[in-house]
Amino acid sequence: DAGITQSPRHKVTETGTPVTLRCHQTENHRYMYWYRQDPGHGLRLIHYSYGVKDTDKGEVSDGYSVSRSKTEDFLLTLESATSSQTSVYFCAISETGGTHTEAFFGQGTRLTVV
Amino acid sequence: AQSVTQLGSHVSVSEGALVLLRCNYSSSVPPYLFWYVQYPNQGLQLLLKYTSAATLVKGINGFEAEFKKSETSFHLTKPSAHMSDAAEYFCAVTKGDSSYKLIFGSGTRLLVRP
Numbered sequence: 342d343a344g345i346t347q348s349p350r351h352k353v354t355e356t357g358t359p360v361t362l363r364c365h366q367t368e369n370h371r372y373m374y375w376y377r378q379d380p381g382h383g384l385r386l387i388h389y390s391y392g393v394k395d396t397d398k399g400e401v402s403d404g405y406s407v408s409r410s411k412t413e414d415f416l417l418t419l420e421s422a423t424s425s426q427t428s429v430y431f432c433a434i435s436e437t438g439g440t441h442t443e444a445f446f447g448q449g450t451r452l453t454v455v
Numbered sequence: 456a457q458s459v460t461q462l463g464s465h466v467s468v469s470e471g472a473l474v475l476l477r478c479n480y481s482s483s484v485p486p487y488l489f490w491y492v493q494y495p496n497q498g499l500q501l502l503l504k505y506t507s508a509a510t511l512v513k514g515i516n517g518f519e520a521e522f523k524k525s526e527t528s529f530h531l532t533k534p535s536a537h538m539s540d541a542a543e544y545f546c547a548v549t550k551g552d553s554s555y556k557l558i559f560g561s562g563t564r565l566l567v568r569p
Binding site for chain 2: 345374433444446
């Protein structure tokens, strides 16, 4: 299994509070991604990173920010959590940005905003 | 723009029966297509990928998929279902730009009856 660790694995938080999810990899892969998974929508890309301090938005980036200060860590922050951000969040990594490069996924973080 | 459509949010088969999970894609450029599997409370795992080398792609656990350009399809099949195949399956396509952005279908949950 690819060395990807997401923390925490489960979190319950209150509306309006900031939340940070962490993705840590031991593979030294350049690309890292945050997806959210919701029933009926599959996985949707929130943000991704193509190197240290290099990030870009995905299709559902509103209300989220990311940071990557080290190759191995990619943080996702919900600036002010809302109930619509209740979801399962997955981190993924890939070695290169090629269109047929395999992505490896973490175990997911289940976030509930009450 | 690239997209994928998975027909059927749930598919139920008997153990030993043929598995057929449908995926149709929309792409303005030659697509790179993937099937991922998600077991309960797990991350996603790559089953197989199409990279234009061959239209019939064999993957892990006895699954295969055939790329049909004329039908814009990439259906996933397995001749004989096992109980362990029960999972959610996602078809995905890469966006085709310089980054590796996977666009996922909404998923198909496979149920295997004894």
